[in-house]
Amino acid sequence: MPFIPSSDVTRHISAAKSALRFTNKELGEALGISERTIVRWWSNHAHPSANEVARLAARVHPIDASLAAALAAEAGTTLAQLGLAPPAEETTPAVAALPPSTPPRPFPPATLLVEAVVGTAANAMQVAPSAVRGAVLAAFACARGLGLTIEEVESALTEPTAGLAPAAGAAGAAPSASGVLPPKPSTL
Numbered sequence: 001m002p003f004i005p006s007s008d009v010t011r012h013i014s015a016a017k018s019a020l021r022f023t024n025k026e027l028g029e030a031l032g033i034s035e036r037t038i039v040r041w042w043s044n045h046a047h048p049s050a051n052e053v054a055r056l057a058a059r060v061h062p063i064d065a066s067l068a069a070a071l072a073a074e075a076g077t078t079l080a081q082l083g084l085a086p087p088a089e090e091t092t093p094a095v096a097a098l099p100p101s102t103p104p105r106p107f108p109p110a111t112l113l114v115e116a117v118v119g120t121a122a123n124a125m126q127v128a129p130s131a132v133r134g135a136v137l138a139a140f141a142c143a144r145g146l147g148l149t150i151e152e153v154e155s156a157l158t159e160p161t162a163g164l165a166p167a168a169g170a171a172g173a174a175p176s177a178s179g180v181l182p183p184k185p186s187t188l
Helices: 009-020 024-031 035-042 050-060 065-074 110-125 129-145 150-158
Strands: none
Touching: 009 024, 009 035, 009 050, 009 065, 024 035, 024 050, 050 065, 110 129, 129 150
16 A cells, blocks of 8 residues: 555654754755655655655654654554554453353253242142233233342232232132132022
């Protein structure tokens, strides 16, 4: 890829020439080119090569390191790559600490444990597990959506519900110790 200097290159070369207190002829000699080439740079009839700009950066570095860095950048390099400065320390980006992972669940798998929960709910209601699966899922989804933990739900369900209306169809009956409502008396 050919070297295409920026519009600032002439300004940087002029600043370097002044810092070094060089004439056009001395600048040409320092870079190994003719005075006429230097004059052509000033009139924009020619442009310096990347190597010429890099050599000028090396020459001006002891006097003005920031100007040398600007010239090196113009040449598409750095002071470190030119051997004029120590290489920049590589920094490793900080990695955010990951939360500790939950160890895998030992046997039995979660699906079997959930079946036990659904079965317990079905048994308490004296219905088939398929009849309560949707209700259990809806209850857990609602609790999670509200930000409740299992412990909070369990605690709230075991506390007396003073002031709350009994569930529809309960006809004021109190649940047994197992949480199951007694069967309705039959009316004949």
